[in-house]
Amino acid sequence: MDADAPTLRSLLARRDLRLSLAADDLEPAALDRAIRWVHSSDLADPTPFLSEGLVLLTTGTQFPPGDDADAAAACRAYVRRLATRGVVGLGFGTEVVRDGIPPALVEACRDERIPLFEVPYRTPFIAVARANAEAIAAEAYARRSWALAAQRAIALAALRPDGLGATVAELAKQLDTWVGMYDAAGELAREHPAGGLDAETAGELQREVTGVLHRGARAGSSLRIGDTPFSLQTLGRGGHLRGVIAIAAGDLDQEGRVVVTAVIAMAGLALEQQQGLGRARSALRAGLVQSLMTGDPALARRTSRELWGPLPSAPVVVGLTDAAAARVDGIAELLELWAHEKRGALFFGRAEDGLVLVVPADDRSIIHELADRFDVRIGLSDAAGYDAFGAAVGQARVARDRGFGAVTEFAEVSHAGVLSALTDEARALARAELAPLYDHDAGQGTHLVETLQVWLDEDCSHEASAQSLGVHRHTVRTRLALIERVLGRDLSSFATRAELWAALRALGPSA
Structure with a gap:
């Protein structure tokens, strides 16, 4: 910008006006306020x-003559x-009404x-x-010219490889300040100048950006971290934010806002264009x-090696997220970055119910x-080779669905046994x-459920069951015969005994 800003200092610097300060003991900032x-x-x-923000000029006719207390x-x-109104300067025209400026x-x-x-006579x-x-x-x-030149320079920059x-x-460069671009995952993808923020400020700013992205609404906002002000502008559509530009x-x-708006528009367009490529990449990974999962990793090995680097070396652990579809994009962008940085240490792709x-x-x-x-x-999952990949995905799904923490390993839930995985539908069938049997016991005062439970737990031994129940073994036989009649089932069949045992386990002692 070649022209001086319209301030009192620049106005006093005009030699053709021959203006002069009445007192030179002012604070420097007093002369640098903009004159509207x-x-x-x-x-x-x-x-x-x-x-x-005005400068007022006067000839002093409103002041009482003389230098007494009233004046x-x-x-x-x-x-x-004038000070209360925000006037930034007062010019006194001398030799019109009064000789010189009144000392008061x-x-x-x-x-x-x-x-x-x-202001001399x-x-x-008007001058x-x-x-x-x-x-x-x-x-x-000058500002309009700068804005046009800046937009031209930014448009040319957008044509470069990156x-x-x-x-x-x-x-x-145009704003002469630090600018950073964050991706949809809240990661700082690009910045200039590099390392322009200290670690504490950078961390706080990233947390603010992540909050903006999680809210999902397209908006601009301002904040201050320490002594540094920041402006945040979202990229993309509301509900489908592609990132944030921080200034x-x-x-x-x-004019500055016009230049930033141009950058937002170009960056948003570029990111939307990349979205199609991202969808294709996601489909390929899926x-x-x-x-x-078919147990033949040859195609995946060859494709991954050509595009992203080698698959992680076996044995591997397979994870499965519970991420909803609306949030998977942000996770996938971060994983793409990690996969690029840690070649051979990560592979990922969509499944029907997560990543x-x-x-x-x-x-x-x-x-x-x-x-x-x-x-x-x-x-x-447990550690596995690629020949057992499908089974590993199944283990990861069980661990995810039955776990309670952020990360659950299959080994943590597998010790509970098969019956612990029975669903509410299984318990309804068991009832x-x-x-x-429950109805018969309630109506007739019998002990058929207890007898069946003990008999099955004692490996169907009449003698052991009688001892556990404190009755004669013939009583056990009589009760078992009654159970067969009430249920209409043959207890000599292993399949029947196994199903009844599972039903009792599913209901538990509270039934």
Whole structure:
């Protein structure tokens, strides 16, 4: 930008105006405030007609003549009103009404920290106002020219091989600040300049970005981390966010926002175009998972080696997530990044009910990190070779569905036995099967359920059952015969005994 910003300092620097400060003991910042306009008035109270950020010019006709206490009080009240209204400077036209600037006015402006400057007789007020208007126009023209040049440079950057990375770098250069692009998983994918944020600020910013992505709504937001302001702009459609662009800057002016909007549009378009490629990649991975489940890993090995690197070396552990379809995209993007960084240590692909994860049996850190970051449940199989991949996926599914923690290994749930996996449907069938015995005991005061339970637990031994029940063995035989009649089942059949034993186990002691 070539033109000076329209400030009081730049206005005083105009030699053709011959303006001069009445006092030089001002704070430097007082001269660097932007001037929105220059207005002239000799009213005793012009504040109803002024707005914040103005410079006011006056000839002083509103002040009482002389330098007595009344004149000083009038000057103090006048300047105090200007300060309250947000006036950034006061120009006094000398030799029009008064010779020089009244000392009381100089003191009042010093007390209120308002810069006071002299406008000599030969400099008309209109020349001062016009000079500021020209500076404002020059500033606006320079900003528009900058915005056009910046958009042109960003458009050219987007044509480079890594269009997104080049676009982020060009935006950072144009805004002269740090810019980062986060993917749908909340990972910092690109930044410029590299390492431009300290670790603490970077971590806090990533947490903020992750929160924005989890809310899923398309929006812009501002925040401050320490002393650094940030602006966040989402990429993609609401409910299908593709990432976030973070800019280490506070409120941008209109031209700055236009440039950022152009970047958002181009980045969003590029990411939407990549989405189609991502879907194709996801479909290919899903196909390779199905190929592995057939027990023939040759195709998956060859395809993975050509596209992503070798499959993890056997023995492997297979994981299965419970991620809902709406969240799988974000997980998949992070896994793509990890698979690229850790070639040969991870393979993944969609299954019908989650993501299948394949890692070496001796390194499961990726599984635990994924579960912690996305708050998903993952089941893990026992270590297996690729020839038992289908069975391993089944183990992972059982571990996931029966586990309670973030990550559950199949070995943790397999010790509970087969019957512990019986569903509510199985228990309903068991109640129906044994209901006649429960009803008979309740109505006749018999002990058929207890006798059947003890007899089956004693491996169908009449003698052992009699001892456990404290009755004669002939009583046991009589009860078993009654059980056969009530149930209409033959207890000499192993299949019948096994089914009744399973039914009793399914219902448990509370039945």
